[in-house]
Amino acid sequence: MKSEMMRFGALLQKEVWEHRNLLWITPTVVSLMLLLVFLLLVLGPLQNLGQSALLWAGSMLGNPPLRSAVALPLFAAMPFAPAMFLTSIIYLTVCLYQDRKDRSFLFWQSMPVSDWQAVMARAVTAVFVIPAVFVPFVLVCLLCPLLYLAPAMADAGAGFAAGRALLLALDASVLFWCFTWLNGLLMLPIIGWFLLFSAYSRRVPFLWALGSIFVLALLEVWLLDSIWFVYWMNWTTRALVFGYSDVSSTLFSYDMLVALILGGVLLAGAAFMRRFND
Amino acid sequence: MENNLLDRQTEPGAAAGKEVRERQRKNIVKARGLRKSYGKLRALDGVELNIATGSISGLIGPNGAGKTTALKALLGLIDVQGDLEIAGMDPRAARHRLMDEVCFIADVGILPCWMTSRQLLDHVERVHFRFDRRRAEKLLSTTEIPADKRIRGLSKGMVTQLHLSVVMAIDASLLVLDEPTLGLDIMYRKTFYDRLLNDYYDGRRTIIISTHQVEEIEHLLTHLLFIDKGRIVLDLSLREMAELYAEVAVDPEQREAARRLGPMHSRELLGKLVCIYDGMARQQLEALGEVRTPAVADLFVARLAGEKGRQTRGNQHEI
Numbered sequence: 001m002k003s004e005m006m007r008f009g010a011l012l013q014k015e016v017w018e019h020r021n022l023l024w025i026t027p028t029v030v031s032l033m034l035l036l037v038f039l040l041l042v043l044g045p046l047q048n049l050g051q052s053a054l055l056w057a058g059s060m061l062g063n064p065p066l067r068s069a070v071a072l073p074l075f076a077a078m079p080f081a082p083a084m085f086l087t088s089i090i091y092l093t094v095c096l097y098q099d100r101k102d103r104s105f106l107f108w109q110s111m112p113v114s115d116w117q118a119v120m121a122r123a124v125t126a127v128f129v130i131p132a133v134f135v136p137f138v139l140v141c142l143l144c145p146l147l148y149l150a151p152a153m154a155d156a157g158a159g160f161a162a163g164r165a166l167l168l169a170l171d172a173s174v175l176f177w178c179f180t181w182l183n184g185l186l187m188l189p190i191i192g193w194f195l196l197f198s199a200y201s202r203r204v205p206f207l208w209a210l211g212s213i214f215v216l217a218l219l220e221v222w223l224l225d226s227i228w229f230v231y232w233m234n235w236t237t238r239a240l241v242f243g244y245s246d247v248s249s250t251l252f253s254y255d256m257l258v259a260l261i262l263g264g265v266l267l268a269g270a271a272f273m274r275r276f277n278d
Numbered sequence: 279m280e281n282n283l284l285d286r287q288t289e290p291g292a293a294a295g296k297e298v299r300e301r302q303r304k305n306i307v308k309a310r311g312l313r314k315s316y317g318k319l320r321a322l323d324g325v326e327l328n329i330a331t332g333s334i335s336g337l338i339g340p341n342g343a344g345k346t347t348a349l350k351a352l353l354g355l356i357d358v359q360g361d362l363e364i365a366g367m368d369p370r371a372a373r374h375r376l377m378d379e380v381c382f383i384a385d386v387g388i389l390p391c392w393m394t395s396r397q398l399l400d401h402v403e404r405v406h407f408r409f410d411r412r413r414a415e416k417l418l419s420t421t422e423i424p425a426d427k428r429i430r431g432l433s434k435g436m437v438t439q440l441h442l443s444v445v446m447a448i449d450a451s452l453l454v455l456d457e458p459t460l461g462l463d464i465m466y467r468k469t470f471y472d473r474l475l476n477d478y479y480d481g482r483r484t485i486i487i488s489t490h491q492v493e494e495i496e497h498l499l500t501h502l503l504f505i506d507k508g509r510i511v512l513d514l515s516l517r518e519m520a521e522l523y524a525e526v527a528v529d530p531e532q533r534e535a536a537r538r539l540g541p542m543h544s545r546e547l548l549g550k551l552v553c554i555y556d557g558m559a560r561q562q563l564e565a566l567g568e569v570r571t572p573a574v575a576d577l578f579v580a581r582l583a584g585e586k587g588r589q590t591r592g593n594q595h596e597i
């Protein structure tokens with residue numbers, strides 16, 4: 001059991017090595033952009049806009065304007081969710097396809113790793129590892145503005161609020177990770193779908209995976225006169241940005257059960273395709 | 279060299295003799311009626327194979343004969359019909375478990391170019407529990423492969439050396455090599471086979487090699503397998519080959535007599551008639567000229583020419 005865990009750990013590490021550019025560059029770019037925007041709002045020519053944004057953020061949270069200083073960085077962390085979604089989709093599209101494209105497929109097949117383990121390592125990377133890579137970046141983007149604002153807040157007699165804001169930033173980072181892997185589980189059918197086409201396609205796997213989603217949606221409208229599929233996709237991806245009100249009720253929901261079953265079937269399909277797509 | 283190899287395989291010493299003889303009675307590869315088609319093309323047409331533990335077998339055939347398909351079938355990389363057992367396992371049902379026992383280097387299979395050789399060793403060490411990292415590092419220390427350079431920056435010869443070092447550090451029972459030296463210059467090809475023989479083969483392990491460069495592996499082999507049109511057309515040991523087949527450089531005055539004996543193949547070489555005979559007594563042939571054991575490449579050509587001749591005659595009969 002321990003040795004199998006070690007083997008699976010090595011597979012996850014291999015994914016991080018292989019896709020290091022994709023996994024590190026995206027959050028780095030988003031972080032730098034957010035920090036640049038913050039500097040422009042606080043120090044640069046957009047100071048007035050920054051003040052307005054603080055007041056708006058404070059009113060959204062129902063707090064006094066001074067304490068609303070904590071709100072802006074929290075809102076600022078939101079772009080990480082769609083950026084991470086995009087990173088995951090690109091990763092899922094290329095991860096199995098890449099082995100065949102760079103002709104290393106037979107080398108990987110010469111290792112005592114089953115196709116099921118190979119596919120599961122990719123799914124676990126998308127659900128847990130990619131969010132874990134993003135979390136430190138989110139935390140940095142939350143802490144930098146707060147650390148900058150903390151002395152000013154303390155001078156204005158809001159030292160307690162500043163301390164609370166720092167704790168809130170840590171809390172928000174953990175919540176970000178929880179929401180993202182929870183969302184990853186809910187999106188397991190999408191993960192399975194992209195892995196299936198990554199294992200199947202001889203070229204342009206992204207077009208195959210995305211095109212087939214459009215075709216399915218059109219077929220549903222045409223044959224069943226319903227938009228359940230479109231509704232489901234919209235609901236799943238909205239949750240990615242706005243999170244959930246209750247983590248435990250989402251985890252033990254009917255939607256989660258359906259997602260796990262459907263996702264499991266599609267992951268098994270991806271393993272089958274990897275095995276027999278010669 | 280050939281004798282040394284046969285000795286390594288058959289005369290391992292008194293202490294281990296019984297064990298080795300027992301193992302030799304076992305076949306690590308057993309295949310019955312393997313069939314595989316790609317559309318209308320029949321890549322494997324009832325392949326029958328028995329490969330003894332501890333042998334070095336050469337799988338030899340022309341382009342499109344079914345060599346790679348046969349090897350892929352043995353490794354569980356494609357689905358085939360028929361009975362198949364490798365090291366006591368069915369590769370179709372347990373490919374990943376089989377890979378604990380079997381290593382392979384494929385002609386088109388190259389190492390992941392984004393890795394460094396150090397990362398490659400790290401990964402294989404954690405994934406393959408029969409991998410001996412110290413042995414791999416020792417083997418690599420005799421090469422000029424840098425540990426932290428990406429594989430995409432290494433020459434083809436270095437990549438092959440790296441792959442061979444990794445494979446040789448795995449304590450596997452069966453090694454399958456499919457055109458392992460394709461595209462390498464003669465220095466690397468020679469080094470590759472020398473290392474395989476000196477540092478890897480110990481009489482316990484079984485090696486199957488498929489290649490077009492028959493002359494380079496001839497001295498390594500203990501067994502020959504000729505494949506053509508998806509069927510095994512010859513399966514014998516080098517000893518049996520020496521007993522069964524003879525090549526005669528016929529004296530000019532014996533040309534007619536040589537033809538009357540019905541050689542399986544004949545050709546003109548430097549003004550001399552050279553004939554290959556199947557199952558003829560050596561004493562009888564010695565009267566015709568100089569007798570020797572044919573080279574594997576010559577036997578291969580003779581055998582395939584014979585197969586074609588039989589097929590042509592068969593077709594003419596059908597017409």
